[in-house]
Every structure is written in C-alpha cells, then in structure tokens.
Amino acid sequence: MFKSVLVANRGEIACRVFRTAKRMGIRTVAVYSEADAGAPHVREADEAVLIGPAPARESYLGGAKVLAAAKATGAEAIHPGYGFLSENADFAEAVAAAGLIWIGPDPKSIRAMGLKDAAKQLMIEAGVPVTPGYQGADQSEETLTAEAARIGYPVLIKAVAGGGGKGMKRVDDPADFAAGLASAKREGAAAFGDDRVLIERYITRPRHIEVQVFGDRHGNVVHLYERDCSLQRRHQKVIEEAPAPGMSDAVRAAVTDAAIKAARAVDYVGAGTIEFIADASDGLKANGVWFMEMNTRLQVEHPVTESVTGVDLVEWQFRVAAGEPIPLQQDQIRLNGWAMEARLYAEDPANGFLPSIGRLEHFVLPDDIRVDTGVEQGGEVSQFYDPMIAKLIVHEDTREAAAARLAEAAGEVEVWPVRTNAGFLKRCLEHPRFVAGDVDTGFIAAEEEVLQSPASDEAALAALTLIAEAALDDGAVRADPFSPWVGQPGLSYGMRLNAAPRSTVWARMDGAALSGEVEPASAGWRSPDGTMAGVGFDQVQVGDRVFGYQALDDGFILFVDGEARRVTPWRAATGGAGVAASDGALRAPMPGKVVAAPVEAGASVTKGQTVVVLEAMKMEHALTAPFDGVVESVAAVGDQVAEAAVLAVVKAPE
Template structure:
C-alpha cells in the first residue's frame, strides 16, 4: 500500500480522499491555488503545496506543477478526484512518465472514453445499446444541421469531450440549431479545450440511470448497482438516489452486464460510471462512461456499506477487488442532495460570498455531510459553487418502505440545514423532495420544468410567526448587548443600561420595521412588566418571551406556545429559519432615507447589470441596434457556464460598458439600453 499520496483536486472530494487515506494510515499532500490558501482540504492534509493563481487554468489544470509537487513531496500516487484533470489523458500519461501511480484507469481507457463519439463506436462494437444520433468527425455546421434534421427534433447537442452538463444544448426546432451549436461549441472549448460535438435524438421523458463499475488489474470487473440521477437542472444533477425506484432484478442485471461489457471493452481498471438514458418502458441506451469517481458515489456507498475511495486506493496499489459480484448486496435506500450556492429563483445563477453562518444537520448512521468548506470560508467565482453534499440513508421492510423512510430523513435534514451569506438552494431542495411527483418516484430529467408551479410558488406575505420571531430576536439581541456593555461599565447598575421599556407616565411602545421582498412591514412592540413583550402585526398580537443564544438559536414562547427558530443577523438582513423554511428580511433603519434615482429602469432607460462576477465572451448585438424584447445582447461566462443577457423590452442598445474578454464584477452595469415608448 502507498505511504503517501497527493490529491490533485480541491473541495469536498479532496477532503473525502484525505479522510479515507488517513483511516488507512496513508499520508496526504494537498495542492492549492492562491484562492484556496486557507481552504479546508489544505487544513486537513498532512502537507500542502501552492501550485498557482486562482484561475484553474493556471493552477489545478497545470499538469507540470502537479507532477512537480508530487515529486517534491515524495508522493507515490496521485488521486485526481473528479473534474479538473481527472479524465485527462495527458495527465495520466505524465504520471506514468514520472513513475507516479495515477489512481484511476489506464491511459488507453481514458483515451477510448474521452471522446463521446469514439466511445459510441466502441460500445456499438461491444453490443451495448446506443441512442440514435450522429457521432462523426465532420464538424461542418451545415453537416451537423443536416444530421439533426435527419434525426428529427428535438435533438441534443453535446460536447464530445464534455461532462457535468457543460457544452450541452437541447434544440426543439431546426431554426434554433445554428445559435445553439455556436453556443455549445464556445462552452465546450472553454470548459474542455475541444469544441467537437455530437448530435443525438432527445428521448422524451427519459430517466438518467448510471451503473457504478469497478475493475482491477487482474481482469476482474463488477458492477455496484445503479443510481437514478434523473432530477436535473441545466443538465446537471440535483438529487440522486440508489437504488433506482422501480428497478426490477432482471433489468438491473441487464444494465449491470451492459456496463461491465462496456468496461471490459476498454480494459478498465478502477472506479468508473457507465451512464444510460432509460425510457419509461424500461429500454435503455448507452450515453457515456465517466472514467473517474462520480460526485454522487456516496449513495452507492450507503446502500452497499463500502468505501469506494478505499477500493480505488487498493486497486491502484495492485490489489484485487475486495469482493466478487455475487458477494455484493443492496441494503436500504439512499439520497444525495447537492447543496449549492445558487439562486433557484434567478435561473439557478451561482452566488458568491462568505459563509457567515453554516450549520449542517448532525451526522449519524442515517445522515452524512461531505463538504469542502466551513463557516467563515468563501464561495469564490473561480470554482464550482457546491457547498456540500447531503446524504441520507434508511431501510424498511421492502424497497418502497426503505425509500419512504430515507425520503423522510432527507426532508428532516434539509429542514435542519442553515446557510447564511450566499444565496442557496436548500429551500428549493426541500420543495423538490416534498414534490408529489418526486415522492411517488414519477421521475424523468424534465421533472423540475414539469413541476415548475409547485417548485416555484408565488410568494405571499411573510407569516406573522416569522415577523414575531425576527422581532423577538432583535429585542433579545439588544438586551444581551446592553447587559454586556453594563458589565464593562464603571456603574453596571445604572438604569441607563436597562432595556425594559420603563417610562414615567406610560408603558413604552416602539415599532420595528422589516422589508420582505418589496413590502415593508411593521411589528409594534410594547414592553411587559414581566420582562417580555407584547408584539402586534397585521391585526394579531402575542405575548412574547424567549431566549437567544450566540449562534442565533431562538427558543420563543408566544402566548404559551413554544416555537424554535434560528435568527441570524448579517449585513442588514435577518435570516429567519423556522419550520423547515428560510426567510430573509431586511432590517429597516428608521433614520435612513433612501436617495433618489439608482433604479434599473426609468424614463425609458435601462441599466442591465451583471447577475454575478464573470467574463464577457461575446457581444451578440451592436451598439445603436434596435432589438426586440428577449433578443440576446451579450454573453457572460461565469463558473464555467454561459449566461445570456437579453433585452428587457423592445428598444435600442445605446452602449456596451465592457468588451469581449473583460472581467466584470457582480452588479456591474453591462449595457445601456433605451426601451421604445409604448
């Protein structure tokens, strides 16, 4: 077994590998960019080496620096994690040349599966079912359009070297094909350095089912059952589960054997995933093979009781697979929810910022949290905005009961998750897990779009208990601060430190104001002789008492009814977590008067601002051009994804504030636009 390994990655996968290696008595070396100098994986590793600036192309994607770090520290092997160089043929070859073990498949397997087009040809020869499509080398746009027309719409354009939903476009009709192809090729070139694409028939209501395979250098290959990854947004997975609901033993065996055949066809060694598109009738087609460990591998670990990273290390060290196919068993059901710094209400745009407050649910036999960040860390614009992976497991009397129990665990764990400082998808995931279609396993890759009305409900006024909790926390926080100041004062018993509302002639009253979205609301406060408060809002009133700890945990008593909540004050906002939901209120300062102007719209003029930090990669319109509502104006690249800024109305593009290649900050004015008078 290895004495020391280097992890050529960052975030939660780096932390995960370090944890397993430490349990096995293996020392670890972390590599990091300047942006990750204080990252969790750096703190956890035995050693750490700086490999370059924040941009991945100058650090985590520079093969020579990673090889040099391994040599300098005496690491015998390199674990690539996933993403970055994990499926890079040149990196695997460089490890071989340097005499360092690459913890993954051989170069030949990466080469064979690195191109989706070539992989399709191999799978066809191996007898693995394929989706109808064009996988040829002729990349002339006219040829690709003809092939798409012949296949029949809708079609999916996919980067041949891609993965993770990047470089992928769904095209509903022929007229949309040229623009979609151009966008797909740009994103593919940016993400993978290769703009080669393939075109496939888009299967209506498909399920995305993948098979975990493992091979060793002794010719053994097994499959560790399946994962259902159908629930996706922007072709990226959001919720995964294992085993797949409704999977019959016969179909599981057929898909498992097809996956093993695919792995054997390329002489596969190590952990890999064979992904299939499955029809509702049970038929399935090979989609691609990921020659690495997948983000969602923990659900497989939970239902098998195995550590797949340990298997990777043992196989890379030359050991045979620990178990044969007939020794593998499924136990219970598991879900994985990806906790992202993103705003579901704004098209899942990534969010950046510091994690002011981070409180995941407690880990135990049923709940696991894999993360690469801690409270106080920053989600930067340089890398994927994942905060953590929340994994839950349970078992019942049969498959359906196990899934039901595991789903209940997931809902409770999401209700207990607290994130403040960045926009996040925790509330959205809770709605998704509670959605009847998901609860009943009515799954396909379009579930989020199909259930849009349920998942994105129209917001109503903030409930009274949310406002009461925010007000009570504000009052208790004031009282605690006054007591702290009194203890430091030369006259701690001075009545001027009191926050009891005492007045000479009448009880004191005050108003606390908050803003919920665009609505300002007021909670009236009267101080009670008992030390509590009388709170009034929207015609309702309660007597309120409570305790607030330094972590924002509020134990409230409203007219004898106990309510537990968490209220975090951060940057003028009050984040109220109550009954499984998060509400963000702005605290209104009565002494502050907003200035005039500054709106995004006024007098027919619009200022379109960057929804997040990024780089301008294309100006689609021209200054002075008249455009229709919804017309694309420019394309912003951020966090490896393209975001199109479109015209908010019919009008004229007055000016662009940035050119192609310019970096822009969050909220930067991008386009000066004048709408046509109605």
C-alpha cells in the same frame, strides 16, 4: 500498498480522499491555489504545496506543477479526485512516466471513453444499446443541421468532450438550431478545449440511470448496482439516489449486464460509471434504456453507492492501483436500504439560480448525517471554482424514510450571506411526485413554480416576533413598553381598555412587506390566535417550530427551511415595496468574462432579446433587453468584468 498519496484536487473532493487515506495510514499531500491558501483541505493534509494563482488553468489544471509537487514531497501515488485532471489521459501517462502510481484507469481507457462520439461507436460494436443520433466527423453547420432534421426534433446537441451539462443544448425548433449549436461549441471549447459536437434524439421523459463499475488487473469486473440521477436542473445533477425507484429485477439485470459489457470493452481498471438514458414514459423497460456515456473516474454521487453496499470506493481505488484484486466478488455485493444525496450549491434560486460568492459568515450544516464538504464558516466561496459547497447524504431502510430525512436535513442548513439552494432541495424532496418516485430529468422545470414557493406563515410570524423583541430591547421602550405614546420603527403600541395590550408590527422579509399583531405574555410573545412565541439564544420559537436567526445592525437573518431570509423593520409610512423602472443598464450578476455580444451599438432590440452573454462559474448567462429599444453601448467580447459592471445599455424609444 504505497505509503503516500498526493490528491490533485481541492475542496470536498480532496477532503473525501484524505479521510480514507488517513484511515489506511497513508500520508497525504495537498496542492492548492492562492485562493485556497486557508481552505480546510490544505490543513487536513500532512503536507501542502502551493501550485499557482486562483484560476484553475494556472493551478489545478497544471499537470507539470502537480508532478513537481509530488516529486518535491516524495509522494508515491497521485489520486486525481473527480473533475480537473481526473480524465486527462496525457496527465495519466505523465504520472506513470514519472515513476508514480496513477490511481485511475489506463490512459487508453480514458481516451476510448473520453470522446462521446467515439465511445458510442465503440459501444455499438460491443453490442451495447445506444441512443439514436449522429456522431460523425463532418462538423459543418450544414451537415449538423441536416442530421438534426433526420433524427427529428427535439434534439440534444452535446460537446463530444463534455460532461456536467456543459456544452449541452436542447433544441426544439429548427429555427433555433444554429444558435444552440454556436453556444454548445463555445462552451465545449471553453471547458474542454474542443468545440466538436454530436447530436442525439431527445427523449421526452428521460430518466438518468447510471451503474457503478469496478475493474482490476486480474480480469475481474463487477458492478455495485445502479444510481438514479434524474433530478437535474440545466443538465446538472441535484439529487441522486440508490437504488433507482421503480427498478425491477429484469431491468436491473439488463442494465448492469450492459454496464459490465461496456467496461470490459475497454479493459477497464478502477472506479468508473456507465451512464444510461431511459424512457420513463411507460415505466422502466429493458428495451428502453440506452448507453449515454462513461465517466472514467469516481463520481460526485459515489457516497450513495457506498451507503447501500457498505463499500469504501476510495479504498478500493487504492488497493486496485496498488495491484490488489477487487476485495469482493459479484455475489458478495448486496444492496442494503436506500440512500439519497443532495448537492448543496452556493446559488440563489430566487435569482435564476445564479452562483452566489463571498464570505461564509454563518455556516451551519446538519451534524447527524454524512456531510461531505470542503468549506467552513469564515471561508470564501470563490468565483473561480464550481459552486457546490457540500453534499448531504442519508441512508435509511426505505425510500420514503430517506426522502423525509434528507428533506429535514436540508431544512437545517443555515448559511449567510452566501445564498444556497437548501430550501429548494427541501421542496424537491417533499414534492408528492418525487415522494412517489415519479421523476424524470424534466421534473424541476415542470414543477418550478411550486418549488419556488414563498416562506411559510410560521416564518412570517417569527419575523414579526423578532422585530417586536428587538424594539423591546431598546431602553426607552423597555421603561414603558405598553405606553400608547411610544413607537419604534417597525413597531407601534396601542392603548386598549379592558384588553391585553397588543403591538402592530411592520417588517420587510426579503423585500416583501409583512404586518401583524403580537401581544406580550409572561412566557414571551403571543400571536392573536394564542400561539406562543419566545426568543432564545439565536433562536425564536413559534408554536412547535424553532427557527435560527442571526442579528444584524438593521434587523435579522431568519433561517427557515434551509433558506436565509433578511428581516428589517418597516413602517407603512415609508411606502411599499415597489421597484423603480429599469434604466436600461444590463449589469453583470457576478464577476466573469464576456463571451458573446450578438448585437452591436445602434442596433434595435426587442424585450427579452439577448444583448450580451457572460461566462461565469463555468456556465453561460444571457443578459436580455428589459424592453424594446436601441442598444446604446455594449461590452467587448473577451472583457473580464466585475460584479455589477454595466455590460450594455438599452435606451427606450422616445
């Protein structure tokens, strides 16, 4: 076994690999960009090397810089993590040429599975069922348009070098094919340096099922059962679980056998994932599951497989890379219970799931489950990297228990001022369809209205209670809190004869108006229905529920069911929560780069028409006209812009 390893990655990925390395007594080396100088993965390593500026292309994607860091620190092996250089065959070859151990599959296997079109053809030859589609060399728009018509709409356009939903576009109408193709090609070129695409038939009720495989240099290939990754938003996984719900022994045998066959077709060594798409319109059937792609690396969702099998997959990677055989035979690998993982993203579900960046002034995660993270309170969420900030993982005896525990854990997340999807995750996990196992990749889109539900009544009462308590803390009010003549912003006292004194409280919670009455009692504040409410250190209790909060100069942040809600005093006299009419300025929701401007200054546009496209956090965001009008100005393609920068102005007709 080698004695030192450099992890060519960052964040939770590097921290995860370090954890196993330290347990095995292997010295660890980190690499970091200027933006990550204070990151946890830098501190956790035995040694760390700065390799460049914040942009990944100038640091983490620089293979030569990583190799120089390995040489300078005396590292014997390089683990690429998942993402960045993990599926770069040229880098894998360079590592071997430098006399280092590459902890991953052989470069020939990476190349064989790296391009989706070639991989599909290889699987066809190996007898693995594949989704009907087109993966030909002719990339002309005319040919691709004709092939889409032959396959039949809806179709899925996919970058041949893609992954993570990037460069993937669903097209339902032939009239939209050209725009979808152009966008997929742009994303493919930006993310992978390759704008070629393939086209597949779109399965209307698809399930995403993948099989963890592992091979060694002694001719052994095993599977560690399947994972279901069907809960997705815009083709990016949100919640994963193992095993897959509704999976019969017969279908499992067919899927895992196909996965083994696929791995053997490329002489696979190390950890890999064979991804399948299944038609869920009539339950899982052996003849309704098709090969989609192979990821020649460890996956983000590998913890659920570790949980149900009891295997440390990173340890297996180390041992196989060192020339050892796989530690277990197939009949020794068994399923135990049910595991689920939720991806905690720095994004704002209430604002179209746009990434949220900035300083993590308040950052609290559950402490009684497995949490994989690479950020901490006081750290920064940067515009330069993926917005996933943590993974919440649970393992229970049953699927129902796992879903309930993970929902509870998501509700315990407290993050501010960066927004997260924790509340959204909780609602997904508690949705009756999900609990029943009735999932497919369209679940989130179909249930979006329910999944974007507002705060609970208990949260509203807690918010009003906090405003009332804050007013009482003011010296003038405390002297005579029940005087009919004393009032505070957001709080009004009324004198009543022969009745307990009550206070009418007004507040805003995330901009929405709240009002209600609370009355003081010896044990705290009581709502009109008699529910007790008291405030403790950074907590407020309403009935049986306890909410965390953080005081601000102008109010509070109330943490409820995984969400951070801003609460401020508000008087009815100040007016309602109306929104001013749009001035026609389209502003960047975050820092990024202008990658397309479909219309020019002087052009007429209709409400909802795309005016400019911004690339940020590895995804494209279309900014549309707020009303019918004429484009007065528009940013140039290639411009790097700051958050809130005006990208275009639409002038309403006079």
